[in-house]
Amino acid sequence: MRIGALAHRTGVNERLLRYYEEQGLLRPTRRANGYREYHESDVATVGHIRALLAAGLPTAVITQILHCVHSDGEQLLPAPCPGLIAHLRREHTRIDATITQLQASRQALDTLLATAQGQATRQP
């Protein structure tokens, strides 16, 4: 599969897929003419990458994770990767904190919106 097809199937910009390669997240092979050739499993990998990035993990950590993972479907972590588990636990805590904070922000926004709408309907 070439880059355009992968971009289309994952919804991720081609430019970004090249960036992920540059960061060591993806390792497509090359055709004779230099075109990147992606494996079917890269579709799933890109999905994982997006999820982890959305969770706020830096690419360097994601690279490490991906190296510890046989992405045979969903079975994971055959390699030892010491320290990684502790790191992941910390990330987990961080995500929890982020969610809590986002909920607070949303609450603040709710209040703001309630006030704003009160204003707006009171003098349209």
Place this chain on the structure above:
Amino acid sequence: MRIGALAHRTGVNERLLRYYEEQGLLRPTRRANGYREYHESDVATVGHIRALLAAGLPTAVITQILHCVHSDGEQLLPAPCPGLIAHLRREHTRIDATITQLQASRQALDTLLATAQGQATRQP
């Protein structure tokens, strides 16, 4: 209050406070020697800015919001600011989506951790 004191009280880097001024989020006055002089209420304002930034709103939008707000404690929005309400509603939706995605990421991380710990305890 000078910038160091505000930084200390809010936990926000001085550099960042200057950046917020550059972006129009804060408008400290200047002393004769050029030092920034912050008002007591700026402590609360910085808190609001951090919450909104954490929610993913860009500084430009936050500037707009702050201009529509008499920060008399917590009472808000005396100015009309048309279009802002719709914008805020969209941001609200976006935050909801982000929270959902983060929860999914956390779930994925849980699975990863469970597998990892299973591996780790099986062959220590």
Place this chain on the structure above:
DNA sequence: CTTGACCTTCTCACTGATGTGAGACTTTAG
């Protein structure tokens, strides 16, 4: 074979929030 549509390559330059450091000036403590 030529043309045109489309795909891919690489490189340079930028964003936005934040970090960091340098060099100059001011204020404060001893």
Place this chain on the structure above:
DNA sequence: CTAAAGTCTCACATCAGTGAGAAGGTCAAG
């Protein structure tokens, strides 16, 4: 007065991501 601490501006770095441009590859239709 001197030293330390605080502040100023300016500039460059980061990190995920975006955009544009120039060059070349691929393929089907004429």
